[in-house]
Structure formats: C-alpha cells, structure tokens
Amino acid sequence: MLNLLHREFIVKNNYLLTLALTTISGLYSAQTFAQCELNPDILNASYQLTSSSNQTAKTVHQSQINLWRQGNTVAHQYPQTDITESWYLLANQQIKPSRYFDGYQRAIEYQPGEVVHGKTEKDWSYRYQLVSNKLIEQLTLVNESGQGCKRTQRFSKNSPNGLVTLTWLPELKLISQFSWQQGKGKQQVTEDWKLIEVGHNPATIKAFFNNLSQYKTTDYADIGDDHSDPFLTQMVTLGFVEHGASGFYDVQGHALEANGHQHSH
C-alpha cells in the first residue's frame, strides 16, 4: 500500500485537508430537502490519501484519486501516475474494464467478465463507490446525522487486526472519510482517505469521459499483433493500478496490502 503511487510526496502542509473540510461542509447547503435530488450516477469526487507507517522512521505519503461517474461508467483517475482505470457495467451485469494511459493518450480495452489482476470483476459497488457494499456490511453503524444529500452515516469496526472507520454519504453512495489501521507500535500502518471535492456538473463529467474516448484504443487481444508499436511493447512496464478502498481488505476486513502483497504502479 505504501507504494500506492509512483510519485508520492511527503505532506508539507495541511492545505488540502483544510480545503476538504471547508468544501464538504458547504457542499450541499442548497440541498435542505429531506430527499436528496442529486443524481449519484453523475458525479466526480476527489480524495486525498494519506498513508503513514511506523515501520522504520515515521513516514507519511500523500496522493490523490479522482472518482468519476457517468451512468453505467465509472473511472478512477490517478493523477500522480497519469493512469485512469474505467469500468462499464453492461446490461447483463458484466463489467468491462479499460485502462487509459493519460500521458500517452492511449488505452487498452479488456473483455467483460474476464480475469483482470487475477480476479474477475463482479462487484460493481467496489468500483462505483471505492468501497464495496460487502465491506460496509461488516462494519458497525455508530451514528447517523443530517438529511438529504448531507445524510451521513458513521461506521467503525475495531478488531484485533486494527481499527476501520468510515464516514459515508448514503444518498450519494460516496465515501466522505475512510481510514484503517493495522499493526501496533513500529509495525503500525495507517491509511486515511478524505473527500476533498465533489462535483455534479454534467458538462464537466461529460468532457472528462469524452476526452478519454478520444484516446487511441487497443483491444487487449491485439497487444501481441504489433511489436513495432513502442507503446504496446513498453506498456506492461508502466505497471498496473489496483486499488480502491475495499480492495485492500479480505472478508474479515484485513488490510491485504499491508501484508506484503503489493502491486507496482
């Protein structure tokens, strides 16, 4: 987990966190109705990820993930690596993944329902929310407040494996805050996700996905076809992105990545 992104950087100030709190509290001031009228399917959200480890010297790393939703398409954008992963939910509930290499304006399309990173994409909630419904179901609801789009649920779970807390916006199916700890003392690893920005502007979201659709796309079956294409011959060395909050947990809530199973990025 600590190698989450290529270009991690040490936190030098608290600017983003301050911005985050200000943004969230004022986000839905117009939405005073008991019912939330915002469409969770048209949404973009930015998260600040802070990872800290006590394993050697105390280290803190920070990075960002942007979540984009447009109908049955979801994208996770990793600005530090110039890679965006996207998933399209088919009518038959299969999930089709695509990987966009923003720095190259190139994309690789995968077939729906096939094994990617050693597993078959089946859990849409995991991609849509960054945390799967399966994980949320394992947590204990501590309290609930607010109404409409601001309705907030706080979950937690304290197990021998560490503390997990989740602040959840159920109307938007969106993480507001998510953190977990694992280990004790010098072995302790902490990860904290904070929502720093949310948008609902259809034009902005459409423009983001339209931009992706302009990339030159290669069917993954064709990767072997053209060894004269430098992108295809080098692509695999660019590494793979594979996270999202609940991706790091097994069904007991164990933080898988902290156990040494790490992906390169």
Next chain:
Amino acid sequence: MNNTFKASYAVLALVVSSALNADVLPSYQTNSAWYTDAQNSINKKLNSNNQFKAKNVIIFVGDGMGVSTLTAARILQGQQAGNNGEEGYLSFETFPHTALVKTYNVDAQTPDSAGTMTAMMSGLKTDVGVIGVDEDIVRGDCSTVAGNEVVSALELAEIKGLSTGIVSTARITHATPAATFAKSADRNWEDISDMPEDAVTGGCKDIADQLVNFEANLEARFKGVDVNGIEVVMGGGRRHFLPKDASFNSSDAVSEVEGDRTDERDLTAEWQSQYSNGVYVMDQAGFDAINTESTERVMGLFNESHMQYEADRQNDIAGEPSIAEMTSKAIDILDNNDQGFFLMVESGRIDHGHHAGSAYNALTDTIALSDAVKAAVEKTDPNETLILVTADHGHVFTIAGYPKRGNPILGKVVGIGSDKPATASDGLPYTTLGYTNGNGMHDLGSETNADAGYSEEINAGRQDLTNVDTTASGFHQEALIPMSSETHSGEDIALHAQGPGAQLVQGVVEQSVVFHLIEQSLDLIQE
C-alpha cells in the same frame, strides 16, 4: 553408375524384394499396425488422381499455426478422446499432399500476418504490416499506395464469376482476411478513426470501407468488369462498421459505445442498401435462421471485436457460431453458384492464444479449425474442390523434454517409467510446452480467455510449478525472455492439400506459391 547398370540393379532389387518379402520379413513385422498403416498410406498415394483443375477452392489459414502447434494440437485432440494422442491426426493432416512454406517478408526475417497473407493471396512477397500492396509501399504513407496495389485471388475469382466468401474468427478487417479484399498502407487502418489525418485527406480508405464497397472498387479498377460482390462475409469486428454513437449499439455490445467510426457512417446499413437481398446477422440466432438455399448473400458480424476463443465461446452475450458452423454455412451458400466458388477461412485466434502465452487457447482453437476443415471435406467433392490448409507464420512455441508416451501434452514432463514429474537441474518440475519469449507463467485457474494474461505483470523465467495445475485452461506457460507478449517465429510452416491441383503441393516453397496454386487450379488468369 551408368544407366544400363542402374536399370538392371533396379529390376534385380524389385525381383529380390518381391521374392524375399514373405520369407525375410517376420510376421510380427508385416502384421504390425505401424507397418500396415504405412503401406496403406503409400498405396493411397499410388492411387491419387492427376486432375489439376478445380471448380472450387477453399483455403484455411490457421493464424500462427506453426508445426509445433499442429503436433501439440493433434496430441491434445487425441488425449481429449481418451487416447495417448501422438498417433492421431488433425483432419487435414491426412491430406495426401504437403509442403513446407518459407514465411519471411521482404523486409523481415520473422513475418507478420499482413505480409504473409498478401503473399498467399496475391502471389508476391511484400513488407510487414501492409495489405494488398507490393514492397514499394512505405508503411503508413497513404501517398505510396496508388500504383502499388496488387490483385488478389478473391478478386480474380469474382471477375471470373465465382462466388466468393471470407470467414474469420478475428475481426473481418484484421490483417489476414483484409489481404483478400483490401489495399492498405497499414494493417491498423481498420476504420477511419485508426487512420492519420493525412491518410484520410490523401484519399485512402479504411479497410471496413473497402470491404463494404468491394464491388464498386473492383469495377473501378477494372474497366468494363461487372462483378456482383462478395457473397459471404462472416467474422468479428462490428466496431469498425458502426458510428461512434451509442444509439447504433447492437444487443451484443460490450462497450458503452460499440462503434468506432468517426465519420458517422453505418457501414452495415450501407451494405444492406447496396444488397437488398443480403442478410445481415450479428448473433447465433440470426446465423441459425439463415436459409442457405434461398439466401444469396450474408454479412455476419458476430462480435464487437474478435470473435471469442472456441473455449470461451459460451461466454458471448448474444452467442456466436463456431468456425465449423460458419464454414458449413458459407459452403452451403457459395455452392449455389454452378460456376464454383472461392472461400477463405481464417482461424484468427490461434495466434492470439500464443501471443498471450496460452497453449490451451491456441491448441483448442487449432482443434476447432480441424473440425472446420472436416466439415468442408464432408460438404464438398474431392474431385472438384481443392482444399488448402496452411498457416501464415509460426510462434516460438516448443514441445520439449522427454515426456513418456501419452503424457498429458499440457502437463508437466513425466519421464518413461515414472509417475512423478521430472525435475530440471534447479530441482523444479517443468512443462512439455513452453515459449521462448513472452509474458511468462500465470496460473489463472479455470479462465478460458487467454487474453486475461495481459492484465498480469510479466512473469518470465523459471517458476515453481510444483503445486500448479498446468493442464488447467487458465495456465500460461513459462517463457524465457520477458516481453509484453509472445512473438511470431521465423521457421517454415506447413501446407496441406487435397483435391485437383493438390499434387503441386510439395517440397519447400516460398509463401507466394500459394496464390499460384489457387490460380492454377481455378484458371483465374486466362491467356
């Protein structure tokens, strides 16, 4: 040795051999199945006819189906039937005539499908990556196409009045099928969105466009010629025929927007408007509903991209026909023309299986091709139909070690007299099948799509396979040299033939000879 002596010696040898046969050879030798099978094989060749002219030609191309692939597939086929495997034959391996084919391209020792299929379809070798043009082309430069286009066997068959067909399990705009009908400076120009701006403004047409407008294009190139267009087109690649607009998505779409075309054209609709009696189908139900006696023309585009691997076919959303079903249906339509037909059938995904490092997918698709050839043999008269079965190139795919007879071809090497996997000098077991290069070993369990391996990081070199089921469909073999995908190989491939003109298939030949075999048999170019 002078001639008189040679003749005398030959007569003496004949007399002696026939006189000694019964006495000298022990019965356990002459009664051996090996012995009698081999003798019968010779007798069959002695009885072969010497007819050279055919009414119909069917060419099957196993993309990437090198000699080691044939051997491994035949063993797997036998083992799937409960036999040892080594003793069997793929359907076309029983054909009486065989040659080895040199596959290199004009500019490459190890070739690609574009250059090799152009050689087979047009009778001359050309460069890697270009379709239906000669070696004077500059790849990717539209301005160099004009004047360098070559004529294909399918075009000549059209001009002669034969019915024509193209079947592929790859996208129908992919390199191998494209070389039957298109002229392109780049194999990747499958639709207009794949082309650079200067190629579009320079007047070059994408490959899908060339397929739909084949009849008009051919008539424009040969003044006074009136052809009726390709009767059977079946394969994948719907994305290259549809506009980039979700409202054109088919029920089989796997992308939010299925079509790739940026010129707002729906080529399936254009094809249907050109051929009011043509039937456009996109799924198994549509395919099954085709009445081959009353249908004159079919365009079947069964997948957004390539059709499924045979082992993965049941996972298709709307259902897809097998390559054998497509071959049978194509023949049933094409043989309605009393003048005869020319049909090209490509098994395009053998190549993809190998590229992905999956022997399982490459071999199961090879067996599917064998079934398609069998169907063609059963539907045609060997006295009037020349059937050629070949590959465009091989892969760096090996059958190695000293496994005992009947050892599972996808398994670990188990030596003669042993029940335990043999170990290499590193103390680890190893598989019979392997690749010289590629993405390396992956254990994807019951996965049936080889391409899933591309989502894994390179894992080349030796791996501990002790607890891995290497016979599982999702197992990807070890590879020595790490590469994003496994590569083609440069050694010769095989050509098998039966029917009129098949006698000429012998020796070691250049790949461009394949065109001339077709031409000779059908008399496509008459003086």
